[in-house]
Amino acid sequence: MQTALPERNGFLDTSSAVIGTRHRDHSFGSKPLGRIGTLEVRLACDAAEIAAAQEIRYRIFYEELGAGRGSLKTAKRDADRFDDICDHLLVFDTALTGPAHHQIVGTYRLLRQERALVSGGFYSDEEFELKALITRHPGRRFLELGRSCVLPAYRSKRTIEVLWQGIWAYVNHYDIGVMAGCASFQGTVPAAHAEALSYLAHHCRTSSLWDVRAVAGRYSSMDLMPAEAVSPKSAILAMPPLIKAYLRIGARVGDGCVIDADFGTVDVFVVLPVNDIGARYINYYGGESQSFAA
Template sequence: MHTTLERARTTFPLSPARPAAEAVIPAGALLGRIGPLEVRLARNSSEIAAAQEVRFRVFYDELGAKRDYVHELEALDADRFDAICDHLVVFDTAISGPDHRQIVGTYRLLRQEAASVAGGFYSSDEFEMDVLVARHPGRRFLELGRSCVLPEYRTKRTVELLWQGIWAYARRHGVDVMTGCASFPGVIPAAHAEALSFLAHHCAADADWHTRAVSARFHTMDLMPVEAVNQKAALLAMPPLIKGYLRLGARFGEGCVVDRDFGTTDVFVILPVERISERYINYYGAEATRFAA
């Protein structure tokens, strides 16, 4: 997660190797289904507001983020990026009432084309993403953010459904690289010394994909010597979202960032599509093919 700073941002060029993806997913297009749960893009302002309400309930009410940047009466987690992002939403169709009241989870998707027009990616407040993008001018980037699911829906099935939707979306838009922040709870990196050290020693991005936390906010992740890190304990200590990224084949940037507004310690995820584990390509791809055509 990030603060809602409104500082100037680098404008990222579109890839010169190919034009922007022509295929556009219509708002409301179904991207996945498991039982009564469905995932698709929010199709109107009511559904986006419902996703923002879910975010508020998780980030502010449950996890204790500060409320300096939100209106108390609105109870919405919102910033200027919401207007240029696509909002992936999970619906529980078994809930009666209007569609927007069925929303139980969400992911915010920011494509490079939209970030270029808006002046940059959200993650640039914390990590040197402009350097990463500039190093790969022939790649199309997708930033994943604001991931949250209501407590009663935090199951393997919901996570799988979200990834069905992300994969269908990525296929349709010709995405090459997925990036974004993932968070550990709390603002003391040392509280996660073993997990952060494991990421630093064993899961760091190679030179071609290396990304660093911005200097002013940099905290080291190398908090324990490699021989002292117990892999099993480190993995058990990681939040489910970070373990999920690891299973897919993600690598991580250098350094973490403390976000005091949201009360988190953030790490940077880099996931080139060609490095996603084949078994997950086969698993999610089979479902995505049904919805991405």
């Protein structure tokens, strides 16, 4: 989730350029899920809106942050096989002129467990042992969040809040029990983030009940400094805003980090059981978005 909101969870495949909406729950997805001022959040309704979200992802992940898959440089879209089975949460600035897909200023990608299990799994399976975690909680519905990004001019508290209104309405509508997904530090050297990663390792780890480990062969330790050498204040300041936002509402991180050379990031895995979300955040987001969740 950075204030700049560039987070992604997927590998790239140009074979799925513009995808359809055959999996969509149209009775729910076409209406607004949240609103603050001129900003409105809802799910993508058609291929044009999904393509616009892919173009925004490309602009941020490739042009701004320097992700490296050259095969997409002609298409100018960040597209992968998971787009076809995901819902795409979009933020619109309704004050902008033109068709709806020209009003999109931010996006988040949502993959529900039931879709993932019949379509080859989650993206996070490539980096973290998510399937093992799901197996331990057969009574909970999991939701993978990723590919979050917002255009520079809209990187504000208000945009984050309207995104969370949409996510909370979605979670309530589909009776989601656990939100999870990758969150990233820029760069491919864990030691460059030693204090922040060590803080996560010492103070923000999941309980044994919710623990999830980086896959064998990709595991890198987050425990890079002794606990007594870590300054909580400077560690938190060094974290991407999205990770800080997850922690504030009750999320915890799994065991180990993973280097994603394609996107130039160090990834950690965030787990957030809905029951662990702080009451004040439920009241804040839930009270505003409850009318959108039915």
